[in-house]
Amino acid sequence: MHILFIEHSLSLEGEPLGIMQLSALAKNHGHNTSLTFLTENYLNVIKQTSPDVIAISIMSCHYSAFKSAIHTIKRSFPSTPIIAGGPHPTFSPNCIYDIEVDAICIGEGDFSFIEFLNSIEHHDTFENISNIRTRTSSTSLRPLIANLDDLPFIDREITYDAYPAANAFSLRSFYTTRGCPFSCTYCFNHAYNKLYSGLGKIVRRRSVNNVIQEMKLVTHKYKTSFIKISDDSFVLSADNWLRDFSERYSSEISIPFYCLLRADIVTEEIVYLLKKAGCASLCMSIETSNDQLRKNTLKRNTTSDTILKAFDLVNSYGIKIYTNSMLGLPGATFADDLNTLDFTIKCKPAYGHFTILTPYLGTDIYEQCKKLDILDPASSLSDSAPSTNDLSVLTSFTDAEKNMQRNIHFLGPTIVMFPFLKPFFIRHLINLPSNFIYFLIYFATKSYSFNKHIIKLKHTPRNFLILFTAFFKALLRSTKL
Numbered sequence: 001m002h003i004l005f006i007e008h009s010l011s012l013e014g015e016p017l018g019i020m021q022l023s024a025l026a027k028n029h030g031h032n033t034s035l036t037f038l039t040e041n042y043l044n045v046i047k048q049t050s051p052d053v054i055a056i057s058i059m060s061c062h063y064s065a066f067k068s069a070i071h072t073i074k075r076s077f078p079s080t081p082i083i084a085g086g087p088h089p090t091f092s093p094n095c096i097y098d099i100e101v102d103a104i105c106i107g108e109g110d111f112s113f114i115e116f117l118n119s120i121e122h123h124d125t126f127e128n129i130s131n132i133r134t135r136t137s138s139t140s141l142r143p144l145i146a147n148l149d150d151l152p153f154i155d156r157e158i159t160y161d162a163y164p165a166a167n168a169f170s171l172r173s174f175y176t177t178r179g180c181p182f183s184c185t186y187c188f189n190h191a192y193n194k195l196y197s198g199l200g201k202i203v204r205r206r207s208v209n210n211v212i213q214e215m216k217l218v219t220h221k222y223k224t225s226f227i228k229i230s231d232d233s234f235v236l237s238a239d240n241w242l243r244d245f246s247e248r249y250s251s252e253i254s255i256p257f258y259c260l261l262r263a264d265i266v267t268e269e270i271v272y273l274l275k276k277a278g279c280a281s282l283c284m285s286i287e288t289s290n291d292q293l294r295k296n297t298l299k300r301n302t303t304s305d306t307i308l309k310a311f312d313l314v315n316s317y318g319i320k321i322y323t324n325s326m327l328g329l330p331g332a333t334f335a336d337d338l339n340t341l342d343f344t345i346k347c348k349p350a351y352g353h354f355t356i357l358t359p360y361l362g363t364d365i366y367e368q369c370k371k372l373d374i375l376d377p378a379s380s381l382s383d384s385a386p387s388t389n390d391l392s393v394l395t396s397f398t399d400a401e402k403n404m405q406r407n408i409h410f411l412g413p414t415i416v417m418f419p420f421l422k423p424f425f426i427r428h429l430i431n432l433p434s435n436f437i438y439f440l441i442y443f444a445t446k447s448y449s450f451n452k453h454i455i456k457l458k459h460t461p462r463n464f465l466i467l468f469t470a471f472f473k474a475l476l477r478s479t480k481l
Helices: 017-028 042-049 060-076 087-091 093-097 110-121 157-162 164-168 189-195 208-221 240-252 268-277 291-297 304-316 334-347 364-372 399-417 419-429 436-454 461-477
Strands: 002-007 032-037 053-057 082-085 103-105 171-174 226-229 257-260 279-283 320-327 351-356
Touching: 002 017, 002 042, 017 032, 017 053, 017 110, 017 157, 032 042, 032 157, 042 060, 053 060, 053 110, 060 082, 060 087, 082 087, 082 110, 087 093, 087 189, 093 103, 103 110, 157 164, 171 208, 208 240, 240 268, 268 279, 268 304, 304 320, 304 334, 320 334, 320 399, 320 436, 334 351, 334 399, 334 419, 351 399, 351 436, 399 419, 399 436
Parallel strands: 002 032, 002 053, 053 082, 082 103, 171 226, 226 257, 257 279, 279 320, 320 351
Antiparallel strands: none
16 A cells, blocks of 8 residues: 655654654565655545555644645545544544544554554455544554564655655754653653653663664665754663664764753763763753742742853863743743743853743643633634744733734844843843734854754755745744734
8 A cells, every 4th residue: 555644744843753653564564655744745645545544643732724724635535544643633633524634643653553554455344443433433443563673664665755855964863762751741751751651661662773774774775964863862871772872873874963851860970971972962951040930830840050150061072052031930920931032141051942822732731721721712722823933822921912922932042142232132122013024033143053063064056046045945934924
């Protein structure tokens, strides 16, 4: 059979690893696969490829767009089965009654997806498959995959065939773990861990040998100048796995890489091992400068002093830091947002990013906002969650404060880079309506910082133009002005 995957859009900051994993499994079971995007002429792709199954990955912020697209697809191709998976169907499973799909896949669906394909191929019912839910049947969850080494290496061809510029980008993404042990309220991981309680170990890690073997194959086949390790938390401690990885990566791969790290687990040995391996940059979030908000609202039990020391330590090793801070938290004031900007400057990241809280349905912070009765009724979070660069959906902030938060989102990165601009920003720019010029400044700062410090890549002039244009369009699509 032929399976057509549909993703909303391709981010040049990382490849769609989930779809690529499912594609590899499908190919291992004798199926053919291809990929298209909601931002492309997907109806024409469906007409040309005549897929036996359409598989869609939905994030909450893209739900409304996919709902409309699925309706359009069903009108033109009513007999083609459609299955949807990803965060939104997992944490809002009742969407099965709202969108015109034949089934949704809940949670870790690798092998359930293959069972679903086999049932379609043999014209069998798929209503009794674990993790697969329909309008007329509920489902149970199969245990989490215990040994990630049992999975095939992800299928990169599906992405590079659909979007050759991704191959030219020379950034290759890998995962080494699944699962996150933390309970940050704004993230789905705490709900995921609750969903899978008693069904296996939450955090699972591939063997160093398995990871290095895949990296060798990929870097020999594709030009690779930078590697992104996409784990939610790449390192949890300075253990034997990290020591082995550091030794083998530096000697057998020796390509600069980027990973994610929590400030509250940073130690000298961890930073030393990362640097020894070849870590050139990492993401380490601040979230907020207010210790009480961080602890009670976000469930991140660390202090600003600990975060500052972690930044100082990582910076002392010459590893560039990309950091993210959140604006518009429940229980916060706009003064807290300004203090977070000041604290980000103090931490001296190579790039300081600012997002506006989106309390996604299914997260603890959504329930906090609901309990405080501060969710804007017009926000329709159950139908279409806004992007983290949209205006706040919390009624605890005035319209003027929401506009100023968005201006910090746009201009904050530039101020972190050039702190002397902050007084001018506060006096003259922060109160103006968000506008396209602010967006261009944001785009220029992010493009420069990422290419200079975070993901350093070398491009031909032609590839640079392709990638620059694609990056600009992607940011513009996600920004409402």
